[in-house]
Amino acid sequence: MDKAETNNSNSLSFAQGLRDGLPICVGYFSVSFSFGILCVNLGLSPFIAGIISLTNVTSAGQFAGVRVMLAEATFMELILTQLIINSRYALMSLSLSQKITPGMPVWQRLLVAFANTDEIFAVAMHNKGYVPFLYMMGLELTPIFGWTAGTLAGAVASGLLPENIRSALGIALYGMFIAIVIPAAKEEKGAFWVVVFAIAASLSLTCVPYLNRISPGFQIIIATLVAAVAGAVLFPVENTEGEA
Amino acid sequence: MNIYAYIAAMAITTYLIRMLPLTLVQKPIRSRFLLSVLHYVPCACLTAMTIPAIFSSTAGIVSAAAGFIVAVLLALRGKGLVTVAVSACVVVFLTEQLMLYL
Known part of the structure; x- marks a missing residue:
């Protein structure tokens, strides 16, 4: 991080955060609709x-989590599932800790950590210079709203939707997963083989x-x-800092 | 078991994963092996969750397979999350409607 970049931090306001979070909010709404x-x-x-949705703000983790819950699995299994699936966070x-304003107080870090999702992280890292606390709050607020509102809308609408529409929407989350995995596998030899494995x-x-008797959580x-x-x-990476 | 206890366990675990590195870890990870594992976790996890579960995510395996194929093709062409997800849904819907008339 060079010194010239840090000067831009001032323009990263709460309002700018809300604006940058808007596209994520819209995307989350449609995906969490199918989670609902x-x-x-x-x-x-x-x-x-x-x-x-409001307390977790994580697609893959929630998706696996509800299945583990409804299988009446142990707490250990549920926690382990979340640990593995969400370990990327x-x-x-860790990368974000290098990107936020140096010396940010702990209470602010505690809040920033709450919704450090894949997309919010990606947008935060995309900015030049350090990202301040209020910008991060704005950037997280709109997506959290979209994620929760989408879930509620999907859950409520579910009873009203005909069976054929519900069936079609069942594939939406998997479609999103495919859209994340395929470009990585296409770009990186290591990621390609990881997908195959x-x-x-x-x-x-x-x-x-x-x-096949192992419970779904542990299978994942x-x-x-x-x-x-x-x-x-087989394919150790050179330097993953900031590109997770 | 109480559903709220499950949700709390899930939420707290997820939060701690995000919170601890951001507040406690001051130095970057050095182990190349650990960095590599973490780097590959998202791909591995999302793939394991998709295959084979996607094939039972709709009313029938044929429509699910059609949605799967279209999603992979669109993703290979670099389409975004929402485009891929919505297209898969539309294809599943159309396939199931078509099958009604076959």
Whole structure:
């Protein structure tokens, strides 16, 4: 970070944060809409679905989490699932800790950490210079609103939607996952093989007798670790700082 | 078990993952292996969650497969999240309507 860049921090206001968060908000609304539908299909109330989105603000984690919950799994399994699936946020928070205004007080860091999602992180890192506290608050506020409102809307609308529409919306979250994974796999040899390993591991765990008795949460954990560790051994990355 | 206890456990875990590095860790990670694992976790995890679950995410495996193929093709062409997700939904819907008349 050079000194000239840090001067831009002043223009990164709360209002600018809200504006930069708006496209994320719109995207989140459409994706969380299908999360709301999923929750209702799994037997949860719209209120519960909304609470989950408001308190977690994480697509993949919530998606796996509700399945683990409804399988009546242990707390350990639920926590482990979140740890593995959301471990990427640890790396993002680590990168973000270098990007926020130096000397930011701990109470502000505690708030900034709440909604450090993939997209919010990406936008924050895209700015020149250090990002101040109020900008981060604005940048997180609109997406949190979109994520929660979308979930509630989806959950409430679910009962009103005909079966064929609900069926079609069931694939939306997976479509988003594919849109994240494919470009990475296309660009990076390591990521390509990680995807191949993950498919192989996941299919083995769900199809092979005995292995398929492992609960869904642990299947995801095991497949993720196997593929990520294999990728790390075979294709170690040079320097991942700031590109998680 | 109480649903709120589950939600609290999930939310607190997720928050701690985001909060601890931001408040406690002052120096960057040095282990190349650990950095590499963390780097590959999103791809590995999203893939494991998608395959094979996507094929049972709709009313039938045929419409799900159609949606899957279209999503992969669009993603390969560099289309954005919302475009890919919405297109997959539309294809699933159209496939299921078509199948009604076959």
